[in-house]
Amino acid sequence: MSSKISIAIIGTLDTKLEEFLYLRSQILQYDASINVILIDAGRSVVEHEAITVRQDDVLKASGFRGDGNALESLPRGELIKTMIGGATAVAQQLQRRDEIQAIISLGGSGGTSLASAVMRELPVAFPKLIVSTVASSDTSSYVGETDITMMYSVVDIAGLNEVLRAVVGNAAAAIAGMAMAYADKTRKGLSDTSPTKKGVGITMFGVTTKGVDVARKWLENHGYEVYVFHATGAGGRAMERLLREGRLHGVLDLTTTELADELVGGIFASDESRLTAAAKAGVPQIVSVGALDMVNFGPKDTVPAQFRDRTLFEHNPSVTLMRTTPQECDELGRRIARRLRDNCIKPESTEVWLPLRGISAIAVQGQPFHDEAADEALFTSIKMELQGAGINVVEVRSDINNADWAEEVAERLHEFIVTDGNRQRTELMFVKLPQR
Template identity: 75%
Template structure:
């Protein structure tokens, strides 16, 4: 049951920024006086103030650390407070006692707030006002939906600019909390909740095929979630699969594994290609865009790749063609991860588009390399020999509409297979 009063959690280091947090609190209440504001102190020193809901010593207690907090090195202190605050806020969220969370700070405060927020479910409202929000925020956001707002000035005393920024943030989080509470109150009545959710991975060079696959699935009653295979996209899909937010996957674009192997800019980590297998969900895995490794602008590409086959996808993305040896290793990794994690191998299949694994690897295009592709296909087939994981070879390219319909139809059949097994 939803609480009678919606709440916003505010997390930060109150021993250094209490004035700014109290101002933020006042502005949230000004925008929506019906809200309850829960201040969570994750600072080094305990602060005694009537507005603080969860004191610093309570956060320490929740972390399990019973020693002298003041004696800890800064990095260990931060880890301790993250652990305690995350435990408290996970519990509050799971009980439906908070409907949004906001933090503010410099690099340390942002580290604490973002780490805690990453422990909360995707789509739960999260906002950080930060001095580092105008730089690379990928280490803070990762695969989650944290909203970052640049503070413009340092969060060190109130002035006209910071007050205006905090006022915007307060209005935003108040609105987010209200919208989230309304959405959650709908519960299963949401029409989309009855649909089976399917994750699909996509890249620019597999877009045509993925779009056709998506449309077929949508016409046949599935809700489709497309993930851009840029590292964070693959991690986000794995997370939603692990959280049971998705019911199956068409992992058509596994290019992130090439970046992981060769050192590109879009790796998704060693957990990539594991969540659906561990959950026993219907999945079809393919080899989309494994012909390429991704780098930034051409002049930023490591020197050792300058002699390779280079393709400028756009001014911000430069591609390097994977070699025969790299393709062999990629095939080995795909088959090994599937073998190591599949609890229902009969619901997993690997589909190989023999005429091209991306828009630029078909015959006549820049990355056409039959030898490298054959090495990839052979490695996968060899790696899955003797397992119940089926390998399907299709004499089409990955963007052919006939491929798209075949792979979508087969995933639908795997869903039926899983359903029949569950009711047998």
Template identity: 70%
Template sequence: MPPLKTYIAVIGTLDTKLEQFLYLRSQILKNDPSLAVILIDAGRSVIEHDAITIKQHEVLKASGFQGGDGALMLLPRGDLIKIMIKGAIETVKQLKDREEIQAIISLGGSGGTSIASAVMRELPITFPKLIVSTVASGDVSFYIAETDITMMYSVVDIAGLNEVLKAVVDNAAAAIVGMAKAYAKRIGNGHNNIKATKKGIGITMFGVTTKGVDAIRKWLESHGFEVYVFHATGSSERSMERLAKGGRLHGILDLTTTELADELAGGVFSAGSSRLTAAAKAGLPQIVSVGALDMVNFGPRDTVPKEFRGRKLIEHTPSVTIVRTTERECEELGKRVAQRLKENCIRPEFTEVWLPLRGVSALDVEGQAFYDKVSDEALFTAIKNGLEGSGISVNELDTDINDPGWSESIAKRLSELIELKG
């Protein structure tokens, strides 16, 4: 049955932003007086107010900090934030474990956003999380990571209560009220978060591999699987890993590994050196391919570094420019694919690499702008050589990555691997 009352956690540094948080609290209750607000103080200094539900000293105690108020005041800001993050995570985790909150919201600058986002990253996917932040108009990947945190730009600094900030906070309050009520209704109907009813499969996709992925997805769905498609823009593997840890994924089809090219050449969608390791370390059945390794991704055309401007270059959208990878880069990419799989696969018998010999993207087929058989061959050869003796099989198909026959074959094989693993 649904909770008797819907509670929204509001967390922030109340020693510097009490006025703004009290306004947020009032607007939440104005939207729906039947709701309850749990106001949590994660600031440096002790603040007393009747509206504060969980006081600063309680958060501090949850962090395990042994010093008193005097020692806390002397801490550098960075150390203080780490302590408050630890205490806030533990505090909110206890509330969530007891099912005493159905949403969380915060306001903040860089410090407050760091605390709130760290807390929210520990909460389950689909649990409502919203931050109004001064940093939300920039690169917020550090704060959001692979989670579903919603961030709203404050437009003006969170200082005082001018008409612009009040309007932004009004919108945020309305949004979190709607999220909380929807979530409470969902869990009341027995759909708490994302309980598995089917075996789940994660697939990575890019625009230039969409046709193939769509065909794979439809085949898998028609055979009883739940399919989660991840856009390969830097956090796809972390997102897959989070769902896998939650027991949601039973297999991975890492069709689109383009982030490796960005890591190598300095593109904007790098996933870092852990790419290709999560599913391997988990022992999940997986098929890895080389989708979109023919390209490095940059921003608008004028942001492409000078050393790339003499290459084959396509303005994919006004905000995305793609550059063709070279033969030497493709050889190195092949070596990295092989090395990371070989070094991290705990169950090599459940990992396979599939190579589409006629093109690794929609732009890499004969007659298209990025078609380069020599570079592709360097990629394929490096993978095959690198995986020799590893126990990881390599399957070469005389087709391109978006071909319908390829799609059905690779979908069938992944379902077989999942069945074999049981």
């Protein structure tokens, strides 16, 4: 393994060569021993001695076989997809070979879209930074479920000036520091991406925090590295990503609320990949129905007009919750069951646990979202859809934040992990917890 630090710079050099060369010079000014790999992902060929990976090399990596005229005739959207494909292939190869320790870019909306698409395909914890004109607005479409760092450029990236030079200089120092720290950890065998303990993912929301905390502490006390994912859409996608990367050995998917936002149109929606990664990988998992009593919107005046007469609850000034109906809960149960049933390669290592006395802190008796008909519709559809699927459904006379429930569900996952998914306590179809 080389001891040299290398940083990749990816950009559209046909439009911003001057700015990228300045970024390169600032990295080298910070530390002249750093190897800078400049990757050209622009539309047109650019000739410069500082370019390490030429545009035609990126095109070749994308599988594009046309000539320059064919490239010029591509619609802008197709061109960007082509360059993203090639640049991603180049960056992944460099990263897998440990030939780079960080990646950086700069640009407007187009350049940011291209660079962020490439960076999202690199592993979590690998340093990624973009100086962007869009970094002060909603960056969710660029960052996704990854750990891309975005720095606002303040001024447009169109020619050098005092402000842009200062911002780019800061970014150069930041990415150099990130690369050095990452290389040091990796070469000492201390990489954050290679924990010595088995990893377990847990999904959490504010209204399921008490139960999740108890389960987390139980698992930590039994030697697990626990990753808690806030179920805000990106949180669920991040957990699915780590599962696909093989970093998790078990999942307590206690808070599946993102499916409610996906169904109804809330602000914390997941996508169709939710609830599939563990199932496809055969990773032991226990799934529950935490916070499926609610759909999330922004401030109360942003709730869509067609929902204004529904049961609403102001969680805080920025978040308004809407109670799901029996009809919506019926469909949510079907979606959970179908995604598990259709994707589980080891159904014996998956169970669905149903807390019969409340699926969130505000769905228990006496709270504003208590609705027995809606809960029953959810539970019934899950049980019906999973009949004959080989996936146990466990019913518990408890609410989801009960400490005994939380310890029981954590222990059950532990059993799955240590026995490689082979079931033991088959009498668990209905759990009786001690009274506290």
